[in-house]
Amino acid sequence: MTTTTVHNPDQYMYDFRHLLTHNKKKIGVLIGAGAPVSINTADPNTPRKPLIPDIAGLTELVYQGLDDSEKKVFDALEIDLGIKNIELILSRVRSLAEVIGITEVYGLNAKGYEKLSFKICSIIKAIVSKELPSCDNPYSHLISWINGINRDFAVELFTTNYDLLLEEAMERVRTPYFDGFSGSRNAFFDPSSISSNDLPAKWIRLWKLHGSINWSKNEKGEVIRGNSNDEDTMVYPSHIKYDQTQSAPFSALFDRLKNFLLEPDTLLLTIGFSFADAHITAKLDECLSENKSSAILAFQYKKLDEELYATCAALRTPNISVYCSDGAVINGIKAPWAIGQSPSKNWDIIRSEYWMNNSFKLGDFVTFAKFLASSGGSSIRLQELLLEDKKVEQGHVDE
Structure with missing residues (x-):
């Protein structure tokens, strides 16, 4: 039994x-x-709206806040990593900003990746800067x-x-x-x-x-x-x-x-x-x-x-x-x-x-x-x- x-x-x-x-x-x-x-x-x-989205939602909102050229870089990094996750992509952006110098990767050099890092952080900050009900x-x-x-x-x-x-x-x-x-x-x-x-x-x-x-x-x-x-x-x-x-x-x-x-x-x-x-x-x-x-x-x-x-x-x-x-x-x-x-x-x-x-x-x-x-x-x-x-x-x- x-x-x-x-x-x-x-x-x-x-x-x-x-x-x-x-x-x-x-x-x-x-x-x-x-x-x-x-x-x-x-x-x-009305449809549910979270105070602050989860990582998947945050990733999508960051992506929407980028211009077309930045989205192309974002897409390339996503394919490279095999996952669409804003924290992992930001990690890669910062790593490239530190090591590539004047060499271009997906169309950006180190300074370009520094600017992209700042842009991503600014968008994240705007999204999560919420007050409690x-x-x-x-x-x-x-x-x-x-x-x-x-x-x-x-x-x-x-x-x-x-x-x-x-x-x-x-x-x-x-x-x-x-x-x-x-x-x-x-x-x-x-x-x-x-x-x-x-x-x-x-x-x-x-x-x-x-x-x-x-x-x-x-x-x-x-x-x-x-x-x-x-x-x-x-x-x-x-x-x-x-x-x-x-x-x-x-x-x-x-x-x-x-x-x-x-x-x-x-x-x-x-x-x-x-x-x-x-x-x-x-x-x-x-x-x-x-x-x-x-x-x-x-x-x-x-x-x-x-x-x-x-x-x-x-x-x-x-x-x-x-x-x-x-x-x-x-x-x-x-x-x-x-x-x-x-x-x-x-x-x-x-x-x-x-x-x-x-x-x-x-x-x-x-x-x-x-x-x-x-x-x-x-x-x-x-x-x-x-x-x-x-x-x-x-x-x-x-x-």
Whole structure:
């Protein structure tokens, strides 16, 4: 007789909810390009319009912003790379600008590629320079959850996004944060502050792994954080070029991700991150293979068979768990979801926050952030359910 392996989402969300309210847990959140896509800015009854597009959408918008001659170069680089990805193409543009000198490649010499790099960065900056909606939004919910519990360890936010949405969400509610820069007029990068990590726990750590639209280079070639309205070339690091991530601030930021995962008993939550970034995924694999007490919970928007990079990472590294809409990879086992017995008397209320239309929904950043916020220490309803759970565990609830 054969049995079919399944994963019960209630079991894992019950444990996850308790982890979120544990003030001694070291928690980090890695936010990828899929996060701002979840915010719909379109009017009712009109096609969906994300606040900021994903990489595919960003690539298309950049392409539309180029003139005909620039598009020809873009097309040639796309064929050369075998993929239409703005970060990879920008990486190639910068590499050519550094090495070819007066030699022409696809009709441009080094100076031509420098100008193309600046043009691409200017278009990207215009696209991602968005503000959060004034109403409820997932970024504000995320910060609300972080502020809701007095933690022994600071929450660390890692992001591959260039926008300033996290900064805006924190500043709206006067939440202190540190992003590795010190100073006021032209804040300078201070790697020693990142490595020491000795700020108070109430300060959120914000680590922007791929740069930011308010980063630029000064006359000495140093990366500074200034005004997002600056006109000089913004810094967008190439996202899989190892050698280009070894200079400050990127080497220090990647080291911070590594050091976080190598600390005892850490949990990294990922949302909107596809695991297609080879450099970051390799770092995650390396750290979790070395430190078995750390874990990653990856919340993916699509189905298992559509999240190939994430599921492959979880299959080769058992302490990475991937939660997709139709199933999960947990402890190296890939299986569909199947609702089982409720872990507590009132669990239907909690289940409705992550399970809708027979599908797991925490891969959507809006739903994910609401789930975190509702798990905060100030939630009266959840406190009542926690008390109910405790009574069930102690056998004090009548059947």
